[in-house]
Amino acid sequence: MSLTFASGTLEIRGVPHDREASVPASVPVPGLAWDDRTMCYRAPAVAYADVVRWLVAAKIPYEDDARRYPTLDAGARVHREPRPFQSEALSAWRAQRGRGVVVLPTGAGKSHVALMAIDDKRRGSLVVAPTLDLVRQWIDVLQTTFGVHVGLVGGGDHDVQxxxxxxxxxxxxxxxxxGSRFGLIVFDECHHLPSAAYSLAARACLAPYRLGLTATPERADGREADLAELIGPVAYRRDIVELSGEYLAEYETERVSIELSPEEREEHDTERAIYRDFVQSHGIRMSHPSGWGEFIMMASQSASGRRALAAYRRQRELAFAPKAKLEYLEYLLFQHRQDRAILFTQDNATAYGIARRFLVPVLTHQTKVRERSAILKAFAEGTYHALATSKVLNEGVDVPDANVAVILSGSGSVREHVQRLGRILRKKGDKRAVLYELVTESTTETFTSERRREHSAYR
Structure with missing residues (x-):
């Protein structure tokens, strides 16, 4: 028998073919099927480990022309003493044959677990991250730890190492x-992986060893269940409340209710009524996954629709940044003038508005990489004591000096809220962190706040 990697699939030749059955009963491999075009059995590349284990268990000799990944003979040159929970995570992952997800809070050292896993398996390894900022951080830590040139695929580069x-x-x-060039794949922030396109990529890789890292695997669409197939089941999990104090900074959260002024309340309710009337009259269910797209399509077709869209935007603006909320933010910035504060918003417009009003730097997806690096460096050095952002600091970016977070607006995502809390929890001396959530009462923010606080870290 022989195994060959071909365009994201595994070709298996030499298995007797029964034309009455698409899959021979003797080969227990998910996704295996006969391919009449190439006259061989074919399976997704992700099935490689299952096929090899079956061949070994059945004592069937085979030629493996599929794997093209090298070994890392030298291993790590820098060894940092792991925390007990990091060692436990590695052991749990090993127990699952080197496949599975490790769930640890932001700031708990998930990347160190990955470095230990790479050193443990010593196979050609690929780290997959959601942003170029995270890619750069991974390159730095891999080069420091292993002392070798680290390849980069993305952002205009294609250097495979x-x-x-x-x-x-x-x-x-x-x-x-x-897909055939790596024996271990580390999926950082692996909650991104179950999307349709990314899951196809995971299935097209034969890596027998897979490690997923995330602080919150849960997804709004429930597709976190797919991670068991794409990476492996959850191998180890520790939450914020279990690690705060000893391994993460001590913290507290404070929910602050903000009332609209009488004038703001009247305008908010009027604008919201216009928007709601349009949605209801057209039978649009905004809670449905296609609701927003349907609303935009219908709104573009008439003057009343365009008015409803403007009303939707205006009632959100009033909920996100009413006068009293900005005045309270001014009070918080004064109270924490010696601290490092991150001001989180739901949208760029609010972030830029806060930056102009309080003369603080702002980070959005529009901020160039060099400018972002310069802002974060000045923030760490204390040149800036606060910065505003929309979503780019939700995950991945390391800001250990931050100890205050102010949530002015955001989505109802539990993950987003936990990630934002995680930005201020990195242990540094006797740092104590605080998160303020400013919620405009009797608006959609009230319901949003209730949804995103459904996590043990806020109970």
Whole structure:
């Protein structure tokens, strides 16, 4: 028998073919089927480990022309003493044959677990991250730890090395070529993986060892269940409340209710009524996944629709940044003038508005990489004591000096709220962190706040 990697799939030749059955009963491999075009059995590349284990268990000799990944003979040159829970996580992952998800809070050292896993398996390894900022951080830590040149695929580069870092988008584009070149894949922020395109890329890779890292695997669409197939089941999990104090900074959360002024309340309710009337009269269910797209489509077709869209935006603006909320933010900035505060908003417009009013730097997806690096460096050095952002600091970016977070607005996502809390929890000396959630009462923010606080870290 022989195994060959072909464009994200595994070709298995030499298995007797029964034309009455698409899959021989003797080969217990998910997704295996006969391919009449190439006259061989074919399976997704992700089935490689199952096929090899079956061949070994059945004592069937085979030629493996599928795997093209090297070994890392030298291993790590820098060894940092792991925390007990990091060692436990590695052991749990090993117990699952080197496949599975490790769930640890932001700031708890998930990347160190990955470094230990790479050193443990010593196979060509690919790290997949959602953003180029995270890619750069991974390249730095891999080069420091292993003392070798680290490859990069993405952002205009295509340099494949035994240790390589890429983005989810680039893996999707190049999986058919990269899929056989790595024995271990680390999926950072792996809650991104179950999307339709990214999951195809994961299935097109044969890596027998897979490690997923995330602080919150749960997804709004429930597709976190797919992680068991794409990476492996959850191997180890510790939450914020279990690690705060000893391994994460002590913290407290405070929910502050903000009332609209009489004038703001009248305008808010009027604008919301216009928007709601349009939605209801057209039978649009905004809670449905297609609701927003349907609303935009219908709104573009008439003057009343365009008015409803403007009303929707205006009632959100009033909920996100009413006068009293900005005045309270001014009070918080004065109270924490010696601290490092991150001001989180739901949208760029609010972030830029806060930056102009309080003369603080702002980070959005529009901020250039060099400018972002300069702002974060000045923030760490104390040149800036506060910065405003919309979503780019939700995950991945390391800001250990931050100890105050102010949530002015956001989505109802539990993950987003936990990630924002995680930005201020990195242990540094006797740092104590505080998160303020400013909620405009009797608006959609009230319900949003209740939804996003459904996590043990806020109970």
């Amino acid at each position: 035994p240790l390589t870092v890429t983005t989810y988008d680039s893996l999707y584009l190049h999986a058919e070529h990269l």
